[in-house]
Amino acid sequence: MPTILYKLARFPNMNLTTMQDIAGCRVILPDQTAVFRMLRRIQQNSWDVRETYDYVTNPKGDGYRAVHVVVQRDRRLVEIQLRTTWQHEWARTVESLDLIHGHGLKEGGGPEVLRRLLERSAYAVEATSQGERMSEDFDREFQKLRAQAEPFLRRT
């Protein structure tokens, strides 16, 4: 069921001069096994793989998890983002928060407490999606952070 998504970023903090001339596509897969299977298929294909960023083994500081592969096709760089459904869902929440509040979270901006909450959120969404249960300590800490970040989550 292929779809093509065209999306311009509307974030004021985006620095256009640092963006490469790069095309992108995103694949949402049911789970992590499927993501790594797809990664292997890309690597074993005769595609010219330039870079692989494994943000699952090494999540970004804000909690972002995905695998990005940059390949060269027809003399053009294409970034393929591989995400599980839940990793995608988490990334969507960050995107909606940015669209509503303009914190520039995706570019490393926004209040520290909100960034910390989102990092913990990504960690817990990942763990629970794999069937783990979070500890009571974690839950207490998470609720505390959520309460502190509440003013930054409110729609105005």
Place this chain on the structure above:
Amino acid sequence: VPVIHFLLVYDLDRRELVSQDAFDDAAEAAAAYAELEKRHRLDRGYEIVLVGADSIETIKKTHGQYFGEREPVNPYLVRASAS
């Protein structure tokens, strides 16, 4: 299968689709999209999406969130709260 281009505007506050247009021509769709992005450049709370597929039914499956599909529930996902 020819690609139809759908231009969607989603209101994040009201959580509903406020407009939906279909284009056969990619360039025309891209121009309409750029125009909308420009108009809403300083607005927050609108998501503007141009997405191509064989039919709107496909989009409803792949981008169900814009068509009133319930958001997946995980207690650790952080969503904006009502004011």
